[in-house]
Amino acid sequence: MITELAQLLINGVLAGTQLAVPAIGFTTIYAVLRYLNFAVASHATIGAYAGFVANVWWGWPAPLALLAAFVVAGAFGLLTDELALRRLRPAGPLTVAIASVALTIVLENMVRFAFGNDLRGYDLPVLRDWHFGGLRVGPQQLENAAAALLAMAVLFLFLAFTRTGKMMRAVADNPMLAGLKGINAEVVARLASFVGMGLAGFGGMLIGLDTSIDPLTGFRVLLSVFAAAVVGGLGSIPGAVIGAFVIGIGEEMSVVILDPTYRTAVGFLAILLVLSFRPRGILGERAY
Amino acid sequence: MSIRTTRRATLLGGLALPFAGRLAQAADAPIRLGSLSPLTGAGGSYGPSMVKVVHAVADAVNAAGGVAGRKIEIIGADTETNPDSAVRAARKLIDVDKVCAVIGTWASAVTTAVAPLCWENKVMLFTVSGADSITQLPHKGFIIRTQPNTHLQGLRAGEFMAAHGAKRVFTLAAQTPFAVDGYKVLGEALAAHGAAAVGQVIYDQSKTSFRSEVDEALKAKPDWLYLNSYQPDLAVLLRELYRAGYEGKKFTYGYAANAKLLASVPANVSEGLVSFQPSPDVDSPAYAAVKAILGHEPDPYSCQVYDHVSLAALALAKAGATGVDGQAIHDHVRDIGGPDGETVNSAVDGLKLLAAGKAVNYEGASGPCEFTASGDIKGCKFRFDVIEKGKQRMLEIS
Numbered sequence: 001m002i003t004e005l006a007q008l009l010i011n012g013v014l015a016g017t018q019l020a021v022p023a024i025g026f027t028t029i030y031a032v033l034r035y036l037n038f039a040v041a042s043h044a045t046i047g048a049y050a051g052f053v054a055n056v057w058w059g060w061p062a063p064l065a066l067l068a069a070f071v072v073a074g075a076f077g078l079l080t081d082e083l084a085l086r087r088l089r090p091a092g093p094l095t096v097a098i099a100s101v102a103l104t105i106v107l108e109n110m111v112r113f114a115f116g117n118d119l120r121g122y123d124l125p126v127l128r129d130w131h132f133g134g135l136r137v138g139p140q141q142l143e144n145a146a147a148a149l150l151a152m153a154v155l156f157l158f159l160a161f162t163r164t165g166k167m168m169r170a171v172a173d174n175p176m177l178a179g180l181k182g183i184n185a186e187v188v189a190r191l192a193s194f195v196g197m198g199l200a201g202f203g204g205m206l207i208g209l210d211t212s213i214d215p216l217t218g219f220r221v222l223l224s225v226f227a228a229a230v231v232g233g234l235g236s237i238p239g240a241v242i243g244a245f246v247i248g249i250g251e252e253m254s255v256v257i258l259d260p261t262y263r264t265a266v267g268f269l270a271i272l273l274v275l276s277f278r279p280r281g282i283l284g285e286r287a288y
Numbered sequence: 289m290s291i292r293t294t295r296r297a298t299l300l301g302g303l304a305l306p307f308a309g310r311l312a313q314a315a316d317a318p319i320r321l322g323s324l325s326p327l328t329g330a331g332g333s334y335g336p337s338m339v340k341v342v343h344a345v346a347d348a349v350n351a352a353g354g355v356a357g358r359k360i361e362i363i364g365a366d367t368e369t370n371p372d373s374a375v376r377a378a379r380k381l382i383d384v385d386k387v388c389a390v391i392g393t394w395a396s397a398v399t400t401a402v403a404p405l406c407w408e409n410k411v412m413l414f415t416v417s418g419a420d421s422i423t424q425l426p427h428k429g430f431i432i433r434t435q436p437n438t439h440l441q442g443l444r445a446g447e448f449m450a451a452h453g454a455k456r457v458f459t460l461a462a463q464t465p466f467a468v469d470g471y472k473v474l475g476e477a478l479a480a481h482g483a484a485a486v487g488q489v490i491y492d493q494s495k496t497s498f499r500s501e502v503d504e505a506l507k508a509k510p511d512w513l514y515l516n517s518y519q520p521d522l523a524v525l526l527r528e529l530y531r532a533g534y535e536g537k538k539f540t541y542g543y544a545a546n547a548k549l550l551a552s553v554p555a556n557v558s559e560g561l562v563s564f565q566p567s568p569d570v571d572s573p574a575y576a577a578v579k580a581i582l583g584h585e586p587d588p589y590s591c592q593v594y595d596h597v598s599l600a601a602l603a604l605a606k607a608g609a610t611g612v613d614g615q616a617i618h619d620h621v622r623d624i625g626g627p628d629g630e631t632v633n634s635a636v637d638g639l640k641l642l643a644a645g646k647a648v649n650y651e652g653a654s655g656p657c658e659f660t661a662s663g664d665i666k667g668c669k670f671r672f673d674v675i676e677k678g679k680q681r682m683l684e685i686s
């Protein structure tokens with residue numbers, strides 16, 4: 001029983017690190033632009049396919065392909081925000097959120113149109129897991145976790161130490177005050193879209209590396225990503241990381257008492273509990 | 289009193305014109321059949337060829353003069369292998385296009401969702417889904433399926449595994465209407481041959497990782513795994529099993545272990561996977577016809593829809609001009625599949641015989657088309673394959 005719990009904990013932590021990347025993307029966009037951009041789902045898919053093109057068609061190694069996933073998904077995020085969502089912003093956050101749902105369906109089907117509905121795998125060997133003391137962990141999972149941690153570290157450094165990063169935090173904290181200081185809110189908004197969707201794409205490819213990809217890759221994890229962001233506190237980047245671990249571990253641990261079929265319910269349950277007892281999430285939205 | 293031509297009256301009149309034309313044409317308007325197959329989703333690898341075959345049969349029938357002097361028109365729609373989408377598509381086919389039959393629903397959850405719409409509107413439903421529960425619905429005879437039911441399939445799966453040395457079989461099943469039934473039948477079949485079903489995990493297909501599920505399965509120390517999956521989740525499961533170091537045997541359905549699966553996982557991951565599927569009648573001229581339409585060896589579902597359209601056309605022809613609707617297919621489709629009458633292997637040949645007033649015994653690409661009152665096929669052969677070095681090799685047809 002102890003071994004089993006330990007195994008589930010490991011699985012959960014590894015799932016959580018993967019989930020954290022798109023969750024940070026989602027929450028970053030919320031922090032700066034103040035709306036829920038559900039198009040993270042399709043951008044995760046776009047990232048996964050960009051990585052696929054780079055890795056399988058062009059033969060790039062996985063780390064470079066991950067970078068391509070980030071850049072392409074980020075560029076799409078920028079573009080779709082400019083073309084579709086930006087004009088709706090004056091109509092209020094709810095309108096934009098609903099439009100983002102529509103946008104994600106459109107983009108998902110564009111991917112389907114371009115690549116078909118087939119399942120695709122990256123050009124990576126499937127490796128046997130490492131076993132130790134009755135526990136097992138996959139080399140690919142560890143690589144993914146390392147990549148996710150690296151991406152998070154880079155983001156933290158960017159936000160903490162660069163001028164642009166500080167600008168983003170300033171706008172997220174108080175747009176009006178930031179405007180008075182001469183920070184161009186539009187530029188920061190575009191940057192947030194790029195970084196947020198780029199991270200979604202990065203996360204999408206990470207998920208694909210461990211399994212395989214199809215046009216629904218991003219949509220499948222949307223609920224978990226959303227739950228992670230809400231649980232941690234919408235708009236808070238450390239919150240998204242903590243939320244991702246809570247959801248990741250929660251989903252895996254739930255199989256002890258629940259049938260795996262109901263694992264998806266964990267996300268909903270977590271949202272329900274957190275919103276009932278701590279409506280601003282574990283960390284609250286103003287924590288950076 | 290003068291008749292005033294107002295703008296409103298002109299508009300209404302204008303709108304009514306096309307309908308007047310349509311009413312006048314009704315007697316020789318085409319007979320509409322709905323093709324409702326999965327063009328996307330887990331069944332997306334089968335839908336396109338199924339639709340192609342449906343159109344080809346309709347074209348052949350039309351070229352030979354149609355049914356009761358009317359052409360057959362195929363209206364297509366995509367189920368997306370998703371019950372919600374399938375119901376929307378079926379509503380459109382039934383309410384707007386007024387089809388008299390819906391052909392080729394794939395995946396039991398989809399068929400179960402669409403079925404009530406069909407029987408309530410007296411539209412015949414031809415399906416390739418296998419769940420027992422489908423023909424147990426109160427469908428009043430409006431469902432016919434060419435796919436053997438879960439009971440028959442589970443029985444054969446259990447017999448095969450037991451015959452090949454299985455002692456402890458664990459089942460990993462996608463959440464489908466036949467997961468529970470299938471496990472029960474499998475257990476009975478195994479028990480009858482001195483083996484045992486040692487547990488089942490039903491998993492959520494929409495998840496991208498099944499590590500915990502695989503851990504739970506391997507805890508039971510099975511020597512065979514029965515993977516009651518669809519292709520996308522099977523690809524993920526096989527990878528997880530390989531990573532976990534599982535060395536036992538694996539058994540699954542033919543619709544999951546298809547060419548797309550082979551393309552999506554490395555050869556060492558799929559090695560040794562045994563699959564089975566209802567075997568089409570590969571020696572039949574109808575099978576050759578389907579092969580000619582597609583230009584390659586057909587899958588069982590393309591063969592089955594070939595028979596669906598043929599059966600629908602023949603049943604309508606048998607009903608004659610008296611009524612061209614779902615009720616007519618319902619009333620006559622069981623007379624078409626024999627056993628009495630002259631054996632034919634295509635709709636066109638059957639139509640000629642019916643025109644000459646003879647009885648017809650249609651035997652199609654999927655095999656004999658004799659149905660029980662509840663709509664199940666009476667008998668069926670199965671084909672077993674094994675994957676070796678990334679290629680499928682046939683083990684046996686029995």
